[in-house]
Amino acid sequence: MDRATLELKKSRAFLCLECGKCTAICPISRFNNSYSPRRLLADGLFYGADNLITNPLLWSCLTCQLCSQRCPVDVKFSEYMRDIRAEACRQNQWGNASHGGALHHIMEMAAAPALKQNRTGWISDNLKVKSKGEVLYFVGCLPYHHDFFAKDFDYAPLTAAVDTVKILNHLGIEPVVLDNERCCGHDLYWLGQLEKFDELGRLNLKEIEQTGAKLVVTSCPECALALKRLYAERLGGVNFTVKHISELVAENIDKFEFSEVPLKVTFQDPCRLGRYLGVYDQPRQAIMAIPGIEMQEMPHSRRGAICCGTTNWMNCDAVSKQIQHSRLTEAKATGAQTLVTACPKCQIHFRCSQCGDESQKVDINITDFVNIVASALEG
Amino acid sequence: MAGKVSKTKKKTAKAKFVPNIVAFACNWCSYAGADTAGINRVQYSPNFRVIRTMCSGRVTPGHVLKALKLGADGVLVSGCHFGDCHYIFGNYKAVEQFDRTKALVKTLGLDERRIRLEWVSAAEGTRWGEVIDEFVAQITTLGPSPLNHKPKSRK
Numbered sequence: 294m295d296r297a298t299l300e301l302k303k304s305r306a307f308l309c310l311e312c313g314k315c316t317a318i319c320p321i322s323r324f325n326n327s328y329s330p331r332r333l334l335a336d337g338l339f340y341g342a343d344n345l346i347t348n349p350l351l352w353s354c355l356t357c358q359l360c361s362q363r364c365p366v367d368v369k370f371s372e373y374m375r376d377i378r379a380e381a382c383r384q385n386q387w388g389n390a391s392h393g394g395a396l397h398h399i400m401e402m403a404a405a406p407a408l409k410q411n412r413t414g415w416i417s418d419n420l421k422v423k424s425k426g427e428v429l430y431f432v433g434c435l436p437y438h439h440d441f442f443a444k445d446f447d448y449a450p451l452t453a454a455v456d457t458v459k460i461l462n463h464l465g466i467e468p469v470v471l472d473n474e475r476c477c478g479h480d481l482y483w484l485g486q487l488e489k490f491d492e493l494g495r496l497n498l499k500e501i502e503q504t505g506a507k508l509v510v511t512s513c514p515e516c517a518l519a520l521k522r523l524y525a526e527r528l529g530g531v532n533f534t535v536k537h538i539s540e541l542v543a544e545n546i547d548k549f550e551f552s553e554v555p556l557k558v559t560f561q562d563p564c565r566l567g568r569y570l571g572v573y574d575q576p577r578q579a580i581m582a583i584p585g586i587e588m589q590e591m592p593h594s595r596r597g598a599i600c601c602g603t604t605n606w607m608n609c610d611a612v613s614k615q616i617q618h619s620r621l622t623e624a625k626a627t628g629a630q631t632l633v634t635a636c637p638k639c640q641i642h643f644r645c646s647q648c649g650d651e652s653q654k655v656d657i658n659i660t661d662f663v664n665i666v667a668s669a670l671e672g
Numbered sequence: 673m674a675g676k677v678s679k680t681k682k683k684t685a686k687a688k689f690v691p692n693i694v695a696f697a698c699n700w701c702s703y704a705g706a707d708t709a710g711i712n713r714v715q716y717s718p719n720f721r722v723i724r725t726m727c728s729g730r731v732t733p734g735h736v737l738k739a740l741k742l743g744a745d746g747v748l749v750s751g752c753h754f755g756d757c758h759y760i761f762g763n764y765k766a767v768e769q770f771d772r773t774k775a776l777v778k779t780l781g782l783d784e785r786r787i788r789l790e791w792v793s794a795a796e797g798t799r800w801g802e803v804i805d806e807f808v809a810q811i812t813t814l815g816p817s818p819l820n821h822k823p824k825s826r827k
């Protein structure tokens with residue numbers, strides 16, 4: 294058995310019954326007939342995983358975990374993909390990276406120990422942060438996203454970072470923000486570049502340790518997943534708690550006095566926040582505590598929420614656009630004026646699908662959870 | 673390369689830093705300009721590798737960042753002068769892309785002088801030599817890139 298086939302034991306792939314429920318629910322299979330998680334499993338198990346590494350469909354899976362919700366024997370399909378991708382990377386195979394691979398290069402560059410980054414330019418004087426303390430705000434990719442996407446879309450990713458610090462300040466917390474924070478490595482993990490992931494993780498853990506932080510807050514669900522679960526899994530436990538900002542807001546909801554925001558909204562559950570971390574209620578609780586906000590759920594929500602169509606900056610194609618378009622149509626059909634998401638990447642992907650052909654555009658505002666909470670604070 | 677020299681000739685205390693530069697040159701002007709430099713036997717620094725692209729507008733942040741990631745000490749993007757681009761507005765696009773790259777390079781904490789955008793026409797062989805010489809001199813004063821390491825082979 295080759296190495297990748299051996300790895301299959303861990304993701305329970307051997308237990309697959311070939312029932313096809315995964316293919317029936319997968320958002321990619323819905324628009325791309327040649328993509329079938331069931332077949333990828335059957336091929337891998339029957340012919341050996343080595344046969345899959347040159348298959349371009351290997352890079353299509355969103356690792357959104359939707360199929361695992363339905364699987365009767367709990368096959369962890371995303372992990373199966375990760376393991377085969379890891380073998381593919383070892384053999385120098387790579388899929389179609391979006392944006393010319395720029396974002397992957399940034400992730401890999403961030404693993405260079407000698408790097409001294411300038412990531413904190415967005416911190417203005419009215420935001421209170423410090424360099425040592427109990428609570429740390431892990432900003433994630435927002436500064437890079439800002440440089441890369443702010444010009445293309447009418448959207449400034451760094452407002453999410455500013456608003457997160459505003460919310461924390463409102464709670465009387467002066468968070469630590471690291472000057473030289475590295476990419477959390479989440480995407481490289483799912484792309485099977487596990488060594489680079491470990492390097493990034495070690496650098497981050499060292500930096501976080503030096504600040505003495507007991508609680509790490511993130512505004513990105515992927516950072517939360519990486520810091521909370523993936524670092525523990527690959528690098529041995531971490532000695533701090535990790536919370537997404539929505540959890541913190543929901544816990545402290547009595548400490549907020551929101552002003553009225555008259556708005557009909559609907560909520561996009563990010564895959565990592567929902568299906569991976571199980572945080573469904575907290576963002577809803579926080580949003581609904583704002584007077585004037587009316588929340589309409591989409592038919593596919595919570596465990597059954599549909600992914601924003603692209604992950605890990607890979608394989609953005611017509612299928613991704615179709616997923617995004619149908620998801621936005623679903624959001625619009627609830628009668629909501631604004632789609633609230635808690636993940637910066639969902640926002641980038643949805644906004645991208647709104648660009649271009651005006652006649653095809655689904656006209657709905659998209660905003661981040663922290664933006665809406667912070668706007669109710671100012672009011 | 674630099675490291676090897678210092679090992680064989682132990683007496684030279686510190687190996688001199690020789691910059692490694694990647695130059696993206698558009699097919700219609702700058703690459704031809706580099707050819708002209710060769711034909712005219714212009715004498716200039718040899719520490720660069722040219723990558724020919726059809727147009728400078730093709731060079732995206734991904735290309736420049738990849739070169740830097742793999743250990744280039746400097747990256748040059750060169751195209752036709754404004755108004756001369758074979759694809760009419762490709763070099764305007766190059767400016768946009770380059771601004772984006774520059775912002776990312778700054779955020780990553782690399783010196784923004786490590787990347788450079790220049791316009792060299794097919795006739796300007798001498799100018800190509802000057803641009804390279806100037807850039808090499810600048811990178812030499814900046815020293816090796818913090819990412820300058822032996823790259824592992826990976827796509």
Ligand code: SF4
Pocket residue numbers: 315318319320321322330353354355356357358359360361370371
């Ligand atoms: S993880 Fe998501 S994208 Fe991948 S096969 Fe399952 S449902 Fe499809």
Ligand code: SF4
Pocket residue numbers: 308309310311312313314315316330331334360363364365366367368370
């Ligand atoms: S749902 Fe589970 S058991 Fe059924 S085909 Fe998919 S992976 Fe196999």
Ligand code: FES
Pocket residue numbers: 698699700701702726727728729750751752756757758759760762763
């Ligand atoms: S062809 Fe030279 S810049 Fe476009």
